[in-house]
Amino acid sequence: MEHSEVKAIYNKYIREKNLRDTKQREFIIEEFLSSKKHITVEELHGQLEKRTGNIGIATIYRTLKVMCECGLANEIKLGREKARYEQSFGYEHHDHLICEKCGKFIEAKDERIEKLQKELVKKYGFSPRAHKLEIYGLCSACKQKRRKDG
Amino acid sequence: MEHSEVKAIYNKYIREKNLRDTKQREFIIEEFLSSKKHITVEELHGQLEKRTGNIGIATIYRTLKVMCECGLANEIKLGREKARYEQSFGYEHHDHLICEKCGKFIEAKDERIEKLQKELVKKYGFSPRAHKLEIYGLCSACKQKRRKDG
DNA sequence: CAATTACTGATAATGATTATCAATACCATT
DNA sequence: AATGGTATTGATAATCATTATCAGTAATTG
Ligand SMILES: [Mn+2]
Ligand SMILES: [Mn+2]
Ligand SMILES: [Zn+2]
Ligand SMILES: [Zn+2]
Numbered sequence: 001m002e003h004s005e006v007k008a009i010y011n012k013y014i015r016e017k018n019l020r021d022t023k024q025r026e027f028i029i030e031e032f033l034s035s036k037k038h039i040t041v042e043e044l045h046g047q048l049e050k051r052t053g054n055i056g057i058a059t060i061y062r063t064l065k066v067m068c069e070c071g072l073a074n075e076i077k078l079g080r081e082k083a084r085y086e087q088s089f090g091y092e093h094h095d096h097l098i099c100e101k102c103g104k105f106i107e108a109k110d111e112r113i114e115k116l117q118k119e120l121v122k123k124y125g126f127s128p129r130a131h132k133l134e135i136y137g138l139c140s141a142c143k144q145k146r147r148k149d150g
Numbered sequence: 151m152e153h154s155e156v157k158a159i160y161n162k163y164i165r166e167k168n169l170r171d172t173k174q175r176e177f178i179i180e181e182f183l184s185s186k187k188h189i190t191v192e193e194l195h196g197q198l199e200k201r202t203g204n205i206g207i208a209t210i211y212r213t214l215k216v217m218c219e220c221g222l223a224n225e226i227k228l229g230r231e232k233a234r235y236e237q238s239f240g241y242e243h244h245d246h247l248i249c250e251k252c253g254k255f256i257e258a259k260d261e262r263i264e265k266l267q268k269e270l271v272k273k274y275g276f277s278p279r280a281h282k283l284e285i286y287g288l289c290s291a292c293k294q295k296r297r298k299d300g
Numbered sequence: 301c302a303a304t305t306a307c308t309g310a311t312a313a314t315g316a317t318t319a320t321c322a323a324t325a326c327c328a329t330t
Numbered sequence: 331a332a333t334g335g336t337a338t339t340g341a342t343a344a345t346c347a348t349t350a351t352c353a354g355t356a357a358t359t360g
Contacts, residue, residue: 020306020357041347056309061348079227080317082347097276110270116263117285124256125290126247133283135267140275170326170337191316206340211317230348232316 003033006072006089013070027052028063037086038076038105044085078134095132099139101146106139153183156222156239163220177202178213187236188226188255194235228284245282249289251296256289 010029014021031048032039041064045057064085067073076084078098095113097106113133121128138146160179164171181198182189191214195207214235217223226234228248245263247256263283271278288296 018306022307022357024308054309058310058349059308062307077229080347095270097271097274097278099276100279106274106276108270108274110266113263113266113270116260116266117283120245120258120260120263121247121285121287124247124258125293126249126256126285126287127293128247128285128287129250130287131283131285133267133281135271135276135278135281137271137276137278137280143275143277168337172325172338174339204340208318208341209339212338230316 003030006033006087009072009089010067010070013066019066024055024059025063025066027055028060029067032064032067032073032085033087038084039086040082040084042082095134097135097137097139099142100136101138101142104139104141153180156183156237159222159239160217160220163216169216174205174209175213175216177205178210179217182214182217182223182235183237188234189236190232190234192232245284247285247287247289249292250286251288251292254289254291 007029011021013019027048028044031044031051035044035047041057041060044064045055045060048055048060064073064075067085068075072087072089073085074088076086076096078084092109093114094107094109097108098104099106117128117131157179161171163169177198178194181194181201185194185197191207191210194214195205195210198205198210214223214225217235218225222237222239223235224238226236226246228234242259243264244257244259247258248254249256267278267281
């Protein structure tokens with residue numbers, strides 16, 4: 001429950017865009033906001049099946065697209081894997097350390113890196129709109145496990 | 151012609167892995183090394199069609215995979231676009247500024263950013279294997295064009 | 301309530317990449 | 331040079347996430 005600020009933004013957006021307020025979208029957004037970050041469409045669909053009745057997976061794709069459009073969600077695409085989504089309201093921009101063993105996403109940020117990126121693009125007369133820093137490797141838990149198991 | 155160093159590495163690799171030396175791979179590698187960076191499989195296939203006879207597109211996929219395995223190529227995947235490949239022999243690691251208007255890839259690097267990334271992962275006990283920094287926006291040429299055209 | 305039109309869910313389509321497989325080419329050995 | 335084992339090729343089918351289609355349904359507005 002709650003998430004009233006997010007819903008206010010969403011409601012404003014659908015009014016502006018002449019979209020309609022449907023039960024399915026309500027359920028999807030509620031579930032999305034209550035779930036772990038970096039969730040896939042399939043995972044969300046599975047969770048919804050338990051609570052609400054069936055909601056078509058196409059509708060979940062569509063609703064997450066709307067959430068991204070109104071700035072309430074971000075899409076994260078890694079290689080050939082299926083897209084993941086994270087809430088973006090109330091979270092600032094951050095980078096990701098991604099464990100290649102267990103799939104964990106660690107959120108991290110260094111203001112100095114952000115600043116140096118701005119310097120970097122300036123050198124090329126480039127106007128940045130967005131950026132993505134992903135570091136792939138092994139999280140500390142998986143590192144320890146690997147030590148034990150060999 | 152030439153590219154003898156790359157070919158030496160490739161030849162060493164195929165001997166070790168019990169792969170065979172085929173005309174198709176020769177042509178593909180030659181064309182790959184002579185082409186612009188950040189090329190797609192489809193583009194490479196198109197170019198090869200002119201010079202050599204037909205080479206099956208599956209063979210190009212397979213050969214580029216081998217090139218990546220032996221460290222002579224890198225795969226670059228952006229969102230849902232088709233994969234692009236770049237030579238990696240004789241080029242050091244670099245980041246990409248990617249123009250969303252014309253598709254240009256600007257290669258850039260800041261040693262200070264690289265260093266701060268190492269600090270960042272250390273804070274989380276994370277062992278990095280690779281990383282990817284991509285900045286999306288507008289290159290200077292496209293920026294000027296936009297100014298003129300409105 | 302009625303008219304308009306956006307939405308839904310089932311399903312087909314798409315498109316890049318990978319798997320399959322029979323025919324062929326490579327290569328070490330004789 | 332011929333042979334045999336096996337990696338490779340190219341055509342094509344399969345895969346799989348995502349998007350498009352469309353008939354039926356539901357939200358909105360007056
Ligand atoms: Mn995140
Ligand atoms: Mn590059
Ligand atoms: Zn892990
Ligand atoms: Zn440009």
